[in-house]
Each structure stands twice: as C-alpha cells, then as structure tokens.
Amino acid sequence: MSAVLGVSAFHHDAAAALVIDGVVVAAQQEERLSGLKNDPRLPTRAMRACLGIGGLDARALDAVVFYENPYARFARVLEHAFAEVPRGIFRFGRLCEPMLRDKLWILDALASDLGVERSRVEYVSHHDAHAASAFFASPYERAAILTIDAVGESTTTACFLGEGTTITQLEQVASPNSLGLVYAAITSWLGFEVNEGEYKVMGLAGYGAPNRVDAVTRIIRPRPDGRFDVDPRFLTLHDEVDVGFSYAMVELLGAPRSRTRSWDLSSPDDRGYADVAASLQAVTEDALVALARRARARTNADALCLAGGVALNCVANARIAREAGFARVFVQPAAGDAGGALGAAYLGAFARGARRSGAPFHPYLGVRVDVSRVRSVAEALGLRVTSLPTPATNIAERIARGEVIAHVAGRAEWGPRALGHRSLLASAARGTARERIASVIKRREPFRPFAPAMLASEVGRSFDEGADDMTPFMTTTRHVREEALARLAATTHVDHTARVQTVAEDSVDPFAEILRAMRATTGDAIVLNASLNAPGDPMVATGEQALSFLLAHRVDALVAEDLLVSHP
Amino acid sequence: MSLRHRLVTVRELIVHFARRERAIFVPMLLVLLLGALLLGASTGVGHVAPFVYSLF
Numbered sequence: 294m295s296a297v298l299g300v301s302a303f304h305h306d307a308a309a310a311l312v313i314d315g316v317v318v319a320a321q322q323e324e325r326l327s328g329l330k331n332d333p334r335l336p337t338r339a340m341r342a343c344l345g346i347g348g349l350d351a352r353a354l355d356a357v358v359f360y361e362n363p364y365a366r367f368a369r370v371l372e373h374a375f376a377e378v379p380r381g382i383f384r385f386g387r388l389c390e391p392m393l394r395d396k397l398w399i400l401d402a403l404a405s406d407l408g409v410e411r412s413r414v415e416y417v418s419h420h421d422a423h424a425a426s427a428f429f430a431s432p433y434e435r436a437a438i439l440t441i442d443a444v445g446e447s448t449t450t451a452c453f454l455g456e457g458t459t460i461t462q463l464e465q466v467a468s469p470n471s472l473g474l475v476y477a478a479i480t481s482w483l484g485f486e487v488n489e490g491e492y493k494v495m496g497l498a499g500y501g502a503p504n505r506v507d508a509v510t511r512i513i514r515p516r517p518d519g520r521f522d523v524d525p526r527f528l529t530l531h532d533e534v535d536v537g538f539s540y541a542m543v544e545l546l547g548a549p550r551s552r553t554r555s556w557d558l559s560s561p562d563d564r565g566y567a568d569v570a571a572s573l574q575a576v577t578e579d580a581l582v583a584l585a586r587r588a589r590a591r592t593n594a595d596a597l598c599l600a601g602g603v604a605l606n607c608v609a610n611a612r613i614a615r616e617a618g619f620a621r622v623f624v625q626p627a628a629g630d631a632g633g634a635l636g637a638a639y640l641g642a643f644a645r646g647a648r649r650s651g652a653p654f655h656p657y658l659g660v661r662v663d664v665s666r667v668r669s670v671a672e673a674l675g676l677r678v679t680s681l682p683t684p685a686t687n688i689a690e691r692i693a694r695g696e697v698i699a700h701v702a703g704r705a706e707w708g709p710r711a712l713g714h715r716s717l718l719a720s721a722a723r724g725t726a727r728e729r730i731a732s733v734i735k736r737r738e739p740f741r742p743f744a745p746a747m748l749a750s751e752v753g754r755s756f757d758e759g760a761d762d763m764t765p766f767m768t769t770t771r772h773v774r775e776e777a778l779a780r781l782a783a784t785t786h787v788d789h790t791a792r793v794q795t796v797a798e799d800s801v802d803p804f805a806e807i808l809r810a811m812r813a814t815t816g817d818a819i820v821l822n823a824s825l826n827a828p829g830d831p832m833v834a835t836g837e838q839a840l841s842f843l844l845a846h847r848v849d850a851l852v853a854e855d856l857l858v859s860h861p
Numbered sequence: 862m863s864l865r866h867r868l869v870t871v872r873e874l875i876v877h878f879a880r881r882e883r884a885i886f887v888p889m890l891l892v893l894l895l896g897a898l899l900l901g902a903s904t905g906v907g908h909v910a911p912f913v914y915s916l917f
Binding site for chain 1: 863865866867869870873874877878883886889890893896
C-alpha cells in the first residue's frame with residue numbers, strides 16, 4: 294500500500310488530500326473546519342481529517358508532499374524586491390518577512406505537526422501540482438493540460454501533456470505576464486476582495502457591454518502565436534497578498550469603485566463598472582481560447598484539462614469547450630490553490646509506482662456528517678427533530694411549496710461549489726425563495742446569479758448544449774433555451790446562461806434522490822442549489838455548523854440525511 | 862519545529878541558490894538567515910536578547 298498526503302498552504306485556501314494506491318480517498322479544505330474563509334494557515338485540521346477518513350496514522354504515510362517549491366518562491370520574491378531597490382527599499386522587509394517567518398519553513402512545519410521524519414516531506418512545483426490535480430482526476434488517458442493562475446513560484450501559465458501516470462511541461466509563461474494577476478487587480482479596482490471577488494466580477498460582466506476592450510488590451514496584449522504579454526506598469530505586482538493596481542490603471546480605466554457603496558446597476562456609474570467587468574471577461578476569454586488552441590496544436594490531444602485559479606472562470610471554460618477544438622474538457626471542482634494539495638498527492642503517489650484506478654472522480658471527499666450528533670445537539674437546543682421515512686420526498690414537497698431547505702448529507706464536497714451535500718435548496722422556478730436567499734440569508738449583490746442542479750435527462754430540454762465532463766462539477770455554463778426560462782427563472786443569469794450541475798440519472802446519491810423526488814412532485818428534476826454558508830463564512834462541513842446556520846438564518850428547515858430539524 | 866529540521870531547510874535553500882544565476886543573492890541570503898536565526902533565538906532564549914539589541 295502506498296499512502297501520500299498532499300498539502301497546500303500559506304497563500305490562500307489551505308487544504309489536504311490523501312491518495313492511497315493511486316486513488317484519492319479524502320480531500321478537505323481547512324476553511325470548512327476552521328470557520329475562517331479562505332484560511333491559508335497550515336491545514337492541521339484538514340490533514341487530520343484526511344488521515345482519519347483514510348484510517349491512517351501519519352507515521353504510515355510514505356510521503357507528505359507540499360504543492361510548491363518554497364525556495365523557488367523565495368528566489369522570486371528576492372528578485373522582485375531587488376527590482377524595486379532603491380525606490381522600494383522600505384517594501385523589502387514587508388516582502389521578505391512572510392517568507393522568513395513561516396513560508397520558508399513549511400516543510401519543517403509539516404514534519405513537526407504530523408510527527409514524521411523530515412526526509413519524508415517533499416515538494417513539487419506549483420503548476421505541476423495544478424496540472425496533476427486536473428489530469429489525474431480526469432477520465433482521460435491522454436490530454437493537453439493548461440494551468441493558469443496569478444503566479445506560482447514564478448510561472449503564471451503552463452502547458453503540459455498528460456499521458457497515463459506522467460505529466461510533461463511543454464512551455465510556460467513567467468511573471469509578470471499573468472492573466473490571474475490582471476483579473477485580480479481589476480477585481481480589486483472594482484471594489485471586491487482579491488481571491489474572493491473574482492467570481493463576482495464574472496457575474497457582473499453579464500450586466501455590462503464589452504466596450505472597454507481597447508483599454509483592457511493595453512494591459513493584456515495578445516500575441517499572434519496565441520500567447521500574451523501583460524504590461525506591468527498597470528499592476529503593483531510584488532506584494533503577493535495585496536494584489537493591486539497602479540496609478541496607470543486608474544488613469545486608463547478611471548477611478549476605482551468604493552468597496553462600501555451598494556450596487557445600483559440602473560446608475561450610469563455602476564453600468565460603467567459593469568462594462569469594465571465585461572471587457573475584462575471578454576479579453577480574458579480571448580486569451581484563454583488562444584492558449585487552448587495553442588495547446589491543441591502542440592499536443593494534438595483530443596482532450597483538455599484546465600487548472601489554476603483562472604480555471605474557476607466557468608464562463609470562460611464554456612467558451613474554451615466550444616471554440617478551442619477539443620472534443621472533451623475537464624475541470625475538477627477545486628481548480629484553485631486548494632486543488633494543489635490533490636495534485637501534490639497524486640504526483641507523490643505516481644512517483645512511487647501507483648497506478649491510475651480508472652474509477653470516475655467524485656467530489657464528495659470531505660468529512661461525513663454525523664447525524665446522531667445533529668440529533669443530540671438539536672434536541673439539547675430545543676429544536677424540533679423528526680425522523681423522515683422518505684426524506685427526498687419531504688424535501689421535494691417543501692421546495693414545491695416555496696420553502697428554503699438546508700441540506701446536509703454524506704461527505705462534504707471538494708471545491709468552492711456546493712454540489713448537493715452542503716446546500717441550500719429551493720425552487721429553480723419561483724422567485725420568492727430565490728429572493729429570500731439572496732436578500733435575507735446571503736445578502737448578496739443583486740447581479741450575482743444562482744445555479745441550478747438537475748438530472749442529466751433535463752439538460753436537453755433546458756439548454757442549447759448537452760452535459761459534458763464539466764457539468765457534474767459546476768465548472769462550466771450553459772445557454773438556457775427560451776422555452777425553459779420559466780422553469781429556470783430563479784437560476785438564469787441576465788445573459789440567459791446558467792452554471793449548471795448535472796447529476797447522473799442512475800446515481801444512488803441522496804442528492805439524486807431529491808432530484809427524482811422533484812420530478813415526481815413538480816414534473817421537473819431541477820432545484821436551485823446554493824452553498825450552505827452565511828456571508829463571509831466558508832461552506833459548512835459538519836452537522837454542528839449546519840445547526841448553527843439554521844439557528845442564525847431564516848431557512849425553513851434543515852434536513853440531515855433522514856433527520857428533519859426545524860424551529861419549534 | 863526542531864533545529865535539526867530547520868538545518869535541513871537551510872541546506873536545501875543554499876543548494877537552491879548555489880547556481881550561477883542566483884549566486885548574487887547569497888550574501889544577502891546569509892545575512893537574512895542570520896537575522897532570522899538571531900530573532901528566533903532571542904525570542905526563545907532570554908539571555909541572548911540583550912546581545913541582539915546591542916548588535917542591531
């Protein structure tokens with residue numbers, strides 16, 4: 294037996310993943326257990342959760358693999374720090390301090406925390422970890438792999454060829470040429486938080502017109518060969534955490550938007566910001582499609598895997614699938630830095646001779662909900678607790694009546710999207726439940742859409758395109774048919790697209806049961822599927838967290854597997 | 862974290878920088894590491910702290 298623990302930490306979205314004999318048996322993001330959104334710290338809880346799920350002591354591990362070369366990253370930080378001397382001499386300390394304090398010693402920290410020999414702690418390069426997380430989770434034996442993020446050690450974009458149990462880097466783009474950094478900088482200019490607000494920019498883009506493309510292409514300049522250049526004058530690149538924009542970007546795009554002002558898309562001012570978002574999205578999509586076409590030409594592969602934070606841009610993924618010339622495209626749900634833990638574990642496993650199992654990847658890799666604990670805590674709190682003989686039918690009937698149901702079942706999903714096991718469920722058609730979730734429970738910006746989940750059989754009558762390798766993980770979008778707009782009214786974006794999750798018809802998963810019950814009750818096997826979390830909080834993982842959510846928010850009931858919990 | 866572990870890291874770090882194109886950073890790297898070690902020692906060992914203060 295070979296057991297490898299992969300770890301990502303110290304930038305954002307710390308996580309751990311356990312691969313035994315080439316099969317991922319557990320993967321958990323630290324934020325879900327610590328309660329701190331995007332928790333970057335050493336993922337002590339996540340590591341222990343993965344070991345517990347795998348039934349292993351840390352000393353039984355063959356290796357612990359970190360998702361980045363800390364020495365190469367330090368070298369890049371020093372190079373950038375020197376580049377600013379003497380002008381930026383006062384930034385030198387701020388740039389080096391995080392590295393010297395803890396990031397440089399991450400391998401030691403892992404050995405100490407887990408109680409393993411330092412010699413068993415290794416690292417892989419950041420983009421190798423991203424590439425591995427996508428390719429080895431995919432159903433492909435051979436594929437092109439494109440990794441795109443803000444920056445790893447110094448690489449921002451890379452193209453690989455994946456074959457069997459190996460990945461080979463073919464080319465790479467180095468900092469400061471980074472699509473991820475530009476997207477992050479304009480996210481910040483739009484008044485959103487970096488590494489958290491990028492998907493809000495994606496939603497906002499639907500409300501704007503791409504009439505600022507000329508300006509954005511002065512920042513991201515496409516090359517005829519499919520690659521791109523970024524003009525670094527528009528960014529403040531050297532601070533890894535506070536990615537910012539320079540005065541040059543303010544002169545180019547205008548005054549940045551205040552973070553505290555509410556959005557009003559009827560105002561010319563906010564429509565102008567939406568236009569910038571739309572323009573950024575258009576230029577980013579063009580660059581990604583060009584890179585994907587270049588990858589196709591270099592590899593002659595029929596399939597493409599995408600990874601890195603930019604691969605969470607599901608709108609761009611849909612366009613890549615349509616235009617880049619690949620027959621199949623795959624994006625695993627934790628495509629960002631958390632996924633690096635999975636990739637690191639895969640690389641460690643296959644380097645030790647493990648084989649790919651060929652089993653389909655499923656996203657439910659986290660901690661399991663303890664229903665008996667939910668019952669005991671709920672009863673102690675004086676909540677109403679009922680055992681349900683047919684929980685799926687009960688949920689479907691409540692949703693059809695307009696209720697909002699918090700649903701937890703089985704193991705928590707891997708990645709930033711709720712995929713039915715830690716979800717808020719409501720009608721995909723009716724607007725009142727959607728408004729309650731948007732305005733009262735999650736208090737979201739008005740331009741952010743909700744997403745539908747449906748059985749695969751519904752896809753043909755709902756969308757112009759069918760299901761594919763990305764739709765089970767909500768990593769792509771679909772265009773909603775005119776005749777389906779009423780059935781999907783609560784989950785269709787202003788541009789008539791939806792970020793859909795498809796569930797196999799014959800799945801025995803509890804979420805599939807709910808969708809079948811929806812069909813029996815309403816005629817449509819469709820629900821609105823939102824993540825079970827409060828504003829600013831990570832998605833819940835445990836039953837206790839779900840109960841806490843029920844107590845604090847106006848949902849009609851919590852269903853934990855076959856247990857219904859409601860207010861007295 | 863044990864000192865033994867840290868020494869492994871220091872060795873790996875120096876090996877990483879012991880390439881021609883990065884050799885220019887080695888003097889600064891040694892100063893930074895010395896500073897980091899002294900800071901770590903001064904926070905952990907009370908009688909070193911007065912010497913750190915007088916040196917820096």
